[in-house]
Amino acid sequence: VALLVCSVYSVDLNEFLAQRERLLAEESSRILGGSVILNADEQLVNNVLMAAKTLEFDQSFSTLDFIPADHYFLAKPAMLQSEVFQFIQQMPKGAVLHIHDIAVTPLEFIINDASYRPNLYVCTPPQDPVFFQYASSAPANLLDCQWTLVADKREQEGPEQFDSWLRSKLSLFTLTPQETYPNINSVWTAFENTLIAGSGIITYAPVFTDYFYQGLQSFYDDNVQYIEIRTTLPQVYNLDGTLMDEVQVTQLYKDTFDRFKNDNPDFSGAKIIFAPLRRADSATMTKYVELASQLKAQFPDVVAGFDLVGQEDLGPPLKDFLSQLLAGAVDPDLHYFFHAGETNWHGTDMDENLIDAILLNTTRIGHGYAIAKHPSVMDLARSNGVPVEVCPISNQVLSLVADLRNHPAAMLFTNGFPLVISSDDPASWEAVALSSDFYMAFMGLAGKKADLRTLKQLAINSIMFSAMSTDEKNAAMAEWQKRWNSFILNKYNEYKTKHNQI
């Protein structure tokens, strides 16, 4: 009888274990991709993937060398060796929706191709940034530096040394990131200096189109089929110094996208988001928004919408431009894609950009790093289907978070929040197109148990949350599904071959 009485209070171990399984299953179903059903082939491929992922986690757990916990600059060589990374590289990842014009293309194009073209001058002031310009003769000297032909400087210094110096001016890469960039402002200053240096080369008309062609190529090679590029629509120049305006530059984008798609019919396309600098006065902002509407009308298939760029912490915040942005919202065709909440601050004008972005009916939220601290914004974003564009490596390199396991998007993943993974400025930190960020998200944010369902959902999300039209989305999804099936089949056969040999 005593035992019987006890058992009234006790919970049976088997019953407990069943409860435990139910709770784990519930969490597994809530994760991003939790409702994806894998077919038999996918399940086998998933097993292969998860074996590699589990092994990598377990090794990291004992060595404490966990790639997403280290700074990307130090962890990259190990990442390149990772089986999980290689799997992700091969996987059709859909679209990349958050990248910026000046950092879309690997530096190799600028260093090995563009900078070897004739007529390129460089001007090196005592302090960064350095300036580049193509010209038929040396441009007028700037205050504190003289223009030299790159060809001369390269010959003088030796090509190897010069090219490595050039790389250092275009990239944030260093083996001592903490010492080199002690705080968020210093890394942003250095970052903007690399963009300024690059822009002199990139905005030369013949380079411009090749540069973006190569940018598309690098993502295409990384198994990405569609791209949206945020661009300031910089003035593109010709050798004689004449400048192209925003309409002409948009036309250049369109021509380049068309040329690439013509060469690669299975590429789903590219669009631009006009994203000028947020540091502007009211009159300028009015012009920006009007221009965005005008460009959208003139290039409806090329222009996705409007955004503002520049270190968010330094402002001004969106709320300073409400009149202008509300005026722009009158145009039903003009969509917003605001950077918002790319900050560690909390309860400030900076993170409250999230409030304005969501109320301004933004189509997506760039970064949204601070969104986890804004539950009402999260509720609205989820119910309105507004995804966050998560760029893990960018957030780490630009000093928001050291160990990616502390990235707030981990919580978004486990809550099945609408999100896409993107790479922001891959060239600036020498990331591998989209795969580096996918890897960090899969290993560092989504947790050890996130599997092929999560990766598949990320790819699907990237197409569904893109600015493509319904027709374009349907075509892109069909193309993606074809690639996915072939990827699964290849992986399946790879496994079977290996398995039969053993």
Next chain:
Amino acid sequence: VALLVCSVYSVDLNEFLAQRERLLAEESSRILGGSVILNADEQLVNNVLMAAKTLEFDQSFSTLDFIPADHYFLAKPAMLQSEVFQFIQQMPKGAVLHIHDIAVTPLEFIINDASYRPNLYVCTPPQDPVFFQYASSAPANLLDCQWTLVADKREQEGPEQFDSWLRSKLSLFTLTPQETYPNINSVWTAFENTLIAGSGIITYAPVFTDYFYQGLQSFYDDNVQYIEIRTTLPQVYNLDGTLMDEVQVTQLYKDTFDRFKNDNPDFSGAKIIFAPLRRADSATMTKYVELASQLKAQFPDVVAGFDLVGQEDLGPPLKDFLSQLLAGAVDPDLHYFFHAGETNWHGTDMDENLIDAILLNTTRIGHGYAIAKHPSVMDLARSNGVPVEVCPISNQVLSLVADLRNHPAAMLFTNGFPLVISSDDPASWEAVALSSDFYMAFMGLAGKKADLRTLKQLAINSIMFSAMSTDEKNAAMAEWQKRWNSFILNKYNEYKTKHNQI
């Protein structure tokens, strides 16, 4: 007409600003303390507090020296100068519910008092930890060190140098935390070495009771009125080497608590949570749980319940002891207070301690650092009223997070999740009782706009979520309300005096 058509699509600026206010107000009401209504005096005090907080935020924003973003060891001097910190020190904070026996009392007691008592021997092996023991004559030598009288060593080296050496063996403090503790295991090893060093002094019977008396005093002086101490119930020894068992040690706690309460009638009391090391075999765990039940029956007012301690990452996880812990759950009086999810790992046995803790009906969750990644555990904890014991400085010093703005509890704050703030092992990192952690939570986790309502709710939570009986809670709340009213009145008068003088 064109204008009219346009205005169909547009949102009026005033309407937008009203929406904006509503959304901000909604978020303000969702924050921890969002439903607290401040009376007129509290509102004035809140204004004073928020002026100081806003100033500190704004200065930090421009200097980038934000105290919760720096390592505590480097930021402490600035924190001590902060007006917000001083306000928090003076504020009646209620209870501290998560601290550990060996690190509850400021090191000054050990260094300036206990270590000067006669008969203390020290043994210093080539590698830490060092060992201390009180004995009537030198204890038997350990393998690689010889026992020396502390008094002799102190005289030989000079008291200043010896005492500073002694401090270095008891504290993790260093001005180069990143270099000294390159990873989580190295800081945990050093941490455990300080605990081992301290325990030889603390577990000497006459010191033991004085040590805990001084521990209570330090929290009492910090305007904390109630304490729950996790203790391994170590064997306490007498000078002749005889040892006390767990019942006798519990009696020592009770005597000390009674003595302190007798000396300070407005102190609400203290309890212990029996929390032995998790690294145990099944048989030992069975004994632990049985002992916990027995002690709870024998000392119902002193023993709050049961927990397990030790670096969670190194295991074993709770699920290894389900039979034992389910057996313990048969005792309706034995409550669990499990450490769970004190880890950066995600999807592993370690963070899944959260699953087992909540299913084992834990009364509170120690740390719960990983809970934001477990939405179903969050749902259960919220609906069952199970709070998380958040210890921000501990999580930073023990290498889970560098910048406290990335601490996941920021999200718990803005979601009004049940939580309390505690200090874990304040002596080990030389924190100021509870105020340091309260300050970090208020500044670093709760956001710039969190105000007196949040602080008040934290104090109320700490009493409501304690292990006190209903009667004890009512008495403690009444005492706290009295202290609170007097605190508000003092602050109010302070302001009025200053204001009238100007």
